[in-house]
Amino acid sequence: MSAPEGTTVHSGGNWAASAAHRLKRKRRVGALRKMATTLPMCVVDYMDTTKSPEEEDIAAAIRAVRGRLGDKVLILGHHYQRDGIVEHADYIGDSFMLSQKAADSEATTIVFCGVHFMAESADVLTHDKQAVLMPTLRAGCSMADMATLEEVERDWPTMLERGGWSDPALRADPSAPADANDAFLVPVTYMNSSAALKDFVGRHGGVVCTSSNARGVLEWAFERAGERGAVLFFPDQHLGRNTGLKMGLEEDRMPVWIPAMGASSGLDDARIVLWHGFCSVHKRFTAEQISEFRTRHPEGVVVVHPECPRATVEAADADGSTEYIKRFIDAQPPGSSIAVGTEINMVARMAKEHPDKHIECLDAEVCPCSTMYMIHPAYLLDVLERLEAGELPNQVVVPASVQEGALLALERMLSIIE
Ligand code: 13P
Ligand code: SF4
DSSP: OOEEEEOOEEEOOOOOOOTHHHHHHHHHHHHHSSSEEEEETTTEEEEEOOOOOOHHHHHHEEEEEEHHHHGGGGEEETSOOHHHHHHTTTTEEEEEHHHHHHHHHHSEEEESSOOOHHHHHHHHHTTTTOOEEOSSSOOOTTTTGOHHHHHHHHHHHHHHHTTOOOOGGGGSSSSSSSOTTTOEEEEEEESSSSSSHHHHHTTTOEEOOOTTTTHHHHHHHHHHHHHEEEEESSHHHHHHHHHHHHTTTGGGGGGGEETTTSSSOOOTOOSEESSSSSOTTGGGOOOOHHHHHHHHOTTEEEEEETTTTTHHHHSSSSSSHHHHHHHHHHHTTOOOOOEEESHHHHHHHHHOTTTSSEESOOOOTTOTTTTTTGGGHHHHHHHHHHTTTTOTTOOOOOOHHHHHHHHHHHHHHHHHOO
């Protein structure tokens, strides 16, 4: 089967001519209010629920092969997946909930419709005899790629030395609560990171967090760091900073660590060292967009993901994981106006599910996660058909050498529910 396109492609106009460009841009912004991505070469209308005959055929074929495979297969889908995937998923959720579903599953095969770090975590949390497959292995996460094991291992001794901290790995029990006078540096990695980094964290007495339990995880980590200790939080500086602020920490106690360069300020009084990572989708949401929405909808409410920058989270009415955002929107009364600062496939789906509410994406230019969008129904069908033929295509296999530490760090995460 040839590579799926996933977008409707139109020929471009003369974008060099400035008058025509301005006119097109004006039309573009107007159209985007209806939740479309309009670039010179392609248009995606996220509100469009119609399927082409080819898309209908693919959906019918997925349903048929899925039915024949029965309970042996579990299909997990993240909230950012396109509608053509969501309709086939057994569970849709945030990364915390999907890890729980993987850990609890008895299915022989899990097909993970999300990004690579999520499938890796599912592989670590399932039994050896269970296989985790992805519709395409190319769906990664640019934020997860912002911290590599090589970089973290290279910078770790420098951080310990500059902060005057000890490595929890040197203790008899690396994850035991600290004494008051201890000063350990406890690593906390966001779920959006490789299994190799989760293993590093597990071996150094640390823990994985997701956007739904970041506060509980930081409390856990501070208990292990001691009063003079600190937490290394990576890769997402925004989730780390936003959570630290909610816990009452001053921003100047959360310096940013730029890989290979060092910290933005001294580490003497640091309580959280923030790795210099970010999500390019959530970075686009701003406090200015929120005030513009409030001007148009004075009674409206704003909910954003905590991967957004500090000013955006502070200007919003609420923030939380994708599952939290879904529940927040579900709970608003009919007639509400809601602006949402997260990925467009999810926002558009919420708008379609709640025709009695006005729901819009905070960013008029609209933000798809390009790697989540790589999971096309044609790839899902291909994987299911090959599975039925006895193959294990696109299997995600976390090497045995990193399984143990990654499992420790993930199991600690699953035990911390907020
Ligand atoms: P959630 O855990 O909130 O689903 O977030 C995952 C993610 O990648 C958000 O960009
Ligand atoms: Fe990664 Fe951002 Fe996409 Fe989430 S939205 S998967 S953090 S790139």
